[in-house]
Amino acid sequence: MKQLNVNYQKKIGRMIKDVEILKPKLIYYNGKRGDVKSFKKILVGARIKNVQRRAKILLFELSNGYFFILHLKMTGQLILRAKGEKDATGGHPWPSLMNPTPNKWTHITIFFTDKSILYFNDIRQFGYIKIFKTSELKKQKELNLLGIEPFDKKFTLNILINMLLDRPKTKIKQLLLDQHFISGIGNIYADESLYFANIHPTRLAGKLQTAEIKKLYMGVKSIILKSITMGGTSANTYVTLNGKKGVYKPFLKVYGKEGEPCSKCQGNISRIKLGGRSSHFCPDCQN
């Protein structure tokens, strides 16, 4: 979803002056972990040619024939600091993005010649930065395995119907959360989309009727569009990469509303655990 990249796009054309790596295990060069010397040699002096984001991955194209992937994984955050500007923050909200940075979770820092700084924080240290040659781009499994994006022109109703038929035995909620299936639907939007479509989260993908899939398709698109125009939610989840605060939260119908009345039938919203994640739904409206 490129529209969330605003602040990272600002980096285009800027030159990297220095890189500080406090946790070498978070970097890879040519498939090799912790090679700080080679890593710095490639980055320092290179310009950022382009930045793209897909789900939790940022892909930076450099002026010297290399790319790097920055994967936020479960707890990665990015803070972009430019002189005279408010910090632009993105990624996961733990620890609070309001904390002063750098802090004890700041593992990698990239300094630019225009004096701006990009901090990579990660509590659990599953995130990483990986450098590779442009010719190796197609081999990067992180990029190839990602599913289609909800706003991709190729993501049509017929494509969704066929995708569901390919995974008939999987529960629909788990399928929506699978980044290899559709990329970029988080737990909140999966719950909200299923509520919109009146589909129970445990329904098997192969058992959905065409009319239900159509409603789900509309739900996914409209809810994500709404969340983007509203700036994303900030509730216990991934926040948008341009660091906007979650003003979409008041519009949520089921997520985080266990025990509260359903807006359609006034029954109580329930919560169950599915694949280790909470699922919120209305047992009366969603079948």
Ligand SMILES: [Zn+2]
């Ligand atoms: Zn209901």
